[in-house]
Amino acid sequence: MKLVKLIANLGYGSRKDVALMFREGRITDPDGEVLYADDKVPHEHIRVDDEPLDPPAGLLLVMNKPLGATCSRKDQGRVVYDLLPPRYRVRDPALSTVGRLDRDTSGLLLFTDDGALLHRIISPKAQVAKVYEATLAHDLRGDEAALFASGTMMLESETDPLEPAVLQVLAPRRARLTLTEGRYHQVRRMFAAVGNHVETLTRVAVGGLTLGDLAPGEWRALSAHEISRVFDAPAVD
Template sequence: MKLVKLIANLGYGSRKDVAWMFREGRITDAAGEVLYADDKVDPAQIHVDGEPLDPPPGLVLMMHKPLGVTCSRKDPGRVVYDLLPPRYRIREPALSTVGRLDRDTSGLLLFTDDGALLHRIISPKAEVTKVYEATLAQDLRGDETALFASGTLLLESETTPLAPAALEVLGPRHARLTVTEGRYHQVRRMFAATGNHVETLERVAVGALTLGELQPGAWRALDAEDVARLFAAAPARER
């Protein structure tokens, strides 16, 4: 792919805009040498205005989604794309969230422009684990661990029972839940089925990938090792 098309597809501007950036000397290699539109160069060595070029298609990001932000491209309030550089909205192929976290749920959110990878992660057959920590309005009853692990729990208005899920009690009103599905508001509805209400909810891991030191609103690109962690077993909780 020619450099002008590649850089335009990454959202830096139209092809005409990018061609002008080349003429202005704004596109260089890692050593600062000016590049020309017909140069042959590894995209990893390209800099725009002194900053490394965004990763090419195949991009996977993780974000620490804060509360009050919607997993949508259009919404009256703030959306997760507002937390990314503006050009990420117009990349081609498009960058999409991998599943969703509702406005009142924080934690680990993934993005990718790789459709095959997206479907692999969200497919129930892949059984990728999602780990949540919840604080509850009432004390746990004591039978939730067995109920969630039974594979028989049927959510309201559904006809297929949930797959077994692992519950770890962290306190009278604090629990850690590992699920392998991604049904609509699943965690909240699971606790509602026991007569309880989730007050706060955070996704802390997908597979073996955790938030680490990532602060709310921050994001980073994932490398191949990070992506592999998505398909590994969920980490044990640190005590």
């Protein structure tokens, strides 16, 4: 792919804009040598305004989603895309969230521009585990773990039972729940079904991938090794 098209597809501007950037000498190699539009240069050797070029297509990002942000592109309030550089909104192919976290749920959120990878992660057949930690309004009764693991639990207005889920009690009103599906507001509805209310909810892992030291609102691109960890078993302390 020619450099002008490559850089334009990454959201740095239209092809006309990028051509102007070349003429202005803003596209360089790591040593500061000006590049030209017809140069053949490895992706990792391209700099734009002295900054490394964004990763190519096939990108997977992890974000520590803060409370109050939604996963919609059109919500009039704060959206998760506002936390990324503006050019990430216009990458081609487009960057999308891998599943969603609602406004009142924080924690691990993935983004990708790879449709096949997105489908592989969210497909029920993949059984990718999602791990949540919840604080509750009332003490746990003691029978929730058996019920959640039974594979027979039904949610209101649904006709199919939930897949077995693993509940770990962290404190009388704190629990960690591992799911392999992602129904609408599932964690909140599961606790509501046993007479409890979720006060705070955070996703702490997807497969074997955790947030590490990302602060709320921070994000980073994942390496190929880290992407593979998404399909590993959870490893949350």
